[in-house]
Amino acid sequence: MSKVDRRILKTQEALKTAVIELMAEKNFDDITIQDLSDRANVSRGTIYLHYMDKYDLLDKLIETHINELRKRCKAPAEVDFVKGSLIWTEYFESNYSFFSLMLASKGAPFFRNRFLEFLVGEFQNEVDNTQGRNFELNKDLVVQFLASSYVGVVEWWFTNERPVTHQVLAEQLGTLLERICE
Structure with a gap:
């Protein structure tokens, strides 16, 4: 794998x-290349050397964060x-400015859909509808419910400027996920 020039990384x-x-100052549609x-x-x-337009730049930024969340999903089974x-x-907290803009404002409404789509994929393997509480429920419906709820709670957390710590958020989200998925 070739090494990327540090100047390119710095520019990006x-x-x-x-x-x-x-985006913290104005609507994304009003932002110009200038x-x-x-x-x-x-x-x-220089911008056009790296990105086709501002939408491509935003798309790559979103993809970077989604990929990082995906990578963090590859946690050990225990x-x-x-x-x-x-x-x-912890990742949401350390990248507060990005996520708060994407979820708590009208800045990039398509981020919410990308985040939801990502979560649907992640939760697909967590739901078992062959036994237990979810027995014979429609798996797609349960997964959609779970992913939509998760996005909604995270969105609420950012919209309300983190009314609980990220540790409390994690504990309560994790407990709710356990109740639904087990």
Whole structure:
């Protein structure tokens, strides 16, 4: 695997930071390439060397965070729902500016759908409808309910500016997941 030039990484990071900062100030649709260029202190041409447009930049930023959450899902089998939720809520906390913009504002409504789609995929293997509490329930319905609920609670947490700590959020989400999935 070839090593990526540090200058490229630095430019891409500056652009990702710029888009988040600008989205905190105004609607994404109102952000121009010139705004991004000015904020990141790079030329417009440099932006187009890395991204097709501002939508591509935002899409890559979203994909970076979804991939990081996916990577964190690959936890050892002995991790229960509470510990697994803590892994995620720590990530939400450490990337507060991104997630709060994506979930608590009108900045990027398509992020919510991507996050939901990701969670549906992750929860697909957690729901067993062949026995227990979910016996004979429609598995797709249960998974959709679970993923939608999870997104809704995380969205509530950001919208209300973290009314509980990320540890409490993880503990309670994990407990709820255990009740539904076991």
